Amino acid sequence: MAQGLKCIMQWFMDRKCLTLLVILSLVIRFAILMVVIEHPEKSLGGDAGHYDLIARNLLAKHQFLGPSTMLGTKHYKGLSFWHEAQLYPDSMIPESLRPPLYPGFLAAIYLLFGRSVAVVLLFQNLLAVMTGIIAYKVSEKLFGNTVGIITFILITCNLGLLAFPFYLLTETLFVFLLTLAFWFLIEFLETSRKKYLLFSAVIAGASALCKPITCYLILAVMPVLVMKYRTELSRIVVYGLLYSGVAMMVISPWLIRNYLIFNHAKISSSQGLNLYIVNVSMMESDKFASDWGLLHKQKLIDVQEIIDKSKLNSMEISTITEEMGLSAIRKEPLSYLRIHLKGMVRMLIGHNLPYLHALLTDKPYNSGSALSIFVETGSLRSALDSLRRTSGSLPVVVVLIVIVRALIYMFFLYGGYRMIKTSPLYLLLFLSFIGYFVVLTGPFGIDPRFSVPIIPFINIVASFGIYSLFERFRLHRETSKGEV
Known part of the structure; x- marks a missing residue:
């Protein structure tokens, strides 16, 4: 233990610039934390209240329990200790919507420090800084120390990674695990040592228990294995099976639990529910130019009626709603393709300013900000109209964010172009x-x-694009001076 701490200290001492940036990042995050803990209810809105309730049930009842209805958390008051469990003690049933890792993370902190939102936020901010350090290590490994420093600065200043550690949501823990799995994958590709592939697979499996989207992460890994071992089919197959098999072993206890309780071996019941409640609502809203919020609410009511009238468990309800969603999509495949593509574009150009803005001001999350309107509607005219109506400094901030995002993507494209030649x-x-x-x-x-x-x-x-561009200018300047 002491030797390990000594090695860590020496590692940071050898990287004084990174150490100073880490300290500065921690100071900034601590300053924001001092503001946020004045109104901890902001950190517990929406899905956060659900995670908090499950964590408290884990401690009190030693079971993974949640509300008995989909709308059970609608009026949940996150700050009232055991509020919902006390009001509806018999309404808690085995939870299937939320995977176990993040509620378990909260429960572990509650067990050690009591139910303190501030302590959770502190740990999450430490994870966010560690994510930046891991990204630095990846960049340093591939491109050198300077690119690593640039990477840490960009990640530290990113609004998403700055805002979400102050919410009781899965994002911070999930991104930490994902970046860690990525780092071990880089180590495997560099050294061909199978232990790194195993470490990456274990962490990828754990991340799927945080957010199920990484269940199929092998799909992102396989193209790289094929490219690296394109003349060795057996190694591609063995490493692919090893990665997916180890990840599945990590997930399997939760799948077994759900099979025993719900007779369905799925990580979460969210897939079917989201497909009908969210995706179909978006598709109908886009097609008929109607209010998405009203359609979403109506879909919730429809599903709630199915729940109230049937004796089916949540996984069975999810299966029904999944078929309802697929049926609607089959009837309008082009409409669904349209909203799927729009969602992909919006994901790339989206921003997280409203989440940070809501934390630091008395105003709630504002989905009507100019950039949000552009992201949600795709209408530049509506976004500009909103920007003109907005008073104060927010429009300036939004414009700066747009400029910075555009520059990041320009550098990303240039970095990708350079990597085609250096590290495809x-x-x-x-x-x-x-x-x-x-x-x-x-x-x-x-x-x-x-x-x-x-x-x-x-x-x-x-970051590699920024470094490469500056190196190109530097070499050009030196060449010009030499000619003179």
Whole structure:
């Protein structure tokens, strides 16, 4: 233990610039934390209240329990200790909507420190800084120390990775695990040591227990294995099976639990529910130019009626709603393709300013801000009209964010272009991970929250682009001086 701490300290001492940036990042996050803990209810809105309730049930009843209805958390008051469990003690049933890792993370903190929102936020901010350090290590490994420093700065300043550690939501823990799995995958590709592939697979499996979207992460890994071992089919097959098999072993206890309780071996019941309630609502809203919120609410009511009238468990309800969603999509495949593609684009251009803005001001999350309107409607005219109506400094901030995002993507494209020549294998890996999340997220890309997983990968490539561009200018200047 002491030797390990000594090695860590020496590692940071050898990287003084990174150490100073880490300290500065922690100071900024601590300052924001001091503001946020004055109103901890902001950190517990929406899905956060559900995670908090499950965590408290884990501690009190030693079971993974949630509300008995889909709308059970609608009026949940997150700050009232055991509020919902006390009011509706018999309404808690085995939970299937939320995977276990994040509620377990909360429960572990509650067990050690009591139910303190501030302590959870502190731990999440430490994870966010560690995510930046891991991204630095990936960049340093592939491109050198300077690119690593640029990567850490970009990730530290990113609004998504700055805002979400202050919410009791899965994003921070999930991105940390995903970046860690990516780092071990890089180590495997560099050294061909199978232990790194195993570590990556274990962590990928754990991340699927945080957000189920990584269940199929092998789809992002396989193209890289094929490219690296294109003349060795047996190694491609063995490594592919090893990665997916180990990840499945990590997930399997939860699948067994759900099979025993619900007779369905799925990680979550969210897939079917989201397909009908969210995706079909978006499709109908886009096709008929109607209010998405009203359609979404009506779909919730429809599903709630099925729940109230039947004796089916939540997984069975999910299966029914999944078929309802697929049926609607089969009737209008082009309409669904349209909203899927729009969601992919919005995921790439989305921003997280409203989440940070809501934390630091008395105003709630404002989906009517100019950039949000552009992201949600695709209408530049509506966004500009909103911008003109907005008073104060927010329009300036929005414009700056748009400019910075545009520059990041320009550097990303240039970095990708340079990687085609220098490291095509790793370019494929970055593009595979980014493409995986963009394609699978689809219509959900309307919420900038879902863009958070791809932030580290985009910024690493963009950092290499920044470095390469400055190196090109430097060499050009030196060449010009030499000629003179």
